[in-house]
Amino acid sequence: MSPTDEELLHTFYAGETAALEQLVERHWSMFSKIAKLILEVRTGSALQASNEWDTDDRLNNMWIHVLNTQQAHVGRWPHERISALTWLIHLLCLEMDGHLGFQPPF
Numbered sequence: 001m002s003p004t005d006e007e008l009l010h011t012f013y014a015g016e017t018a019a020l021e022q023l024v025e026r027h028w029s030m031f032s033k034i035a036k037l038i039l040e041v042r043t044g045s046a047l048q049a050s051n052e053w054d055t056d057d058r059l060n061n062m063w064i065h066v067l068n069t070q071q072a073h074v075g076r077w078p079h080e081r082i083s084a085l086t087w088l089i090h091l092l093c094l095e096m097d098g099h100l101g102f103q104p105p106f
Contacts, residue, residue, distance in 0.1 A: 031088070
């Protein structure tokens with residue numbers, strides 16, 4: 001049985017970077033789709049969203065952020081009230097909106 005997202009993040013924060021690699025492999029395709037949906041909503045056009053942005057860069061930045069939270073011990077999961085997947089989607093939204101020029105609070 002494969003570990004849950006939460007188990008992978010706990011393992012990652014315990015020092016096992018291979019757990020993050022498993023999480024990336026597990027969710028890369030889904031996060032690519034979510035990133036494209038965010039762009040479509042924010043730009044108002046599927047064509048503009050697909051032509052203007054390289055979502056792979058945004059996804060890489062999101063995963064680098066997760067890696068940095070482990071190394072710096074700041075702003076990391078676990079949060080008491082959200083799942084690992086919810087936290088990762090939140091990070092992706094922040095990354096996408098930041099590159100669109102939106103500043104929190106939205």
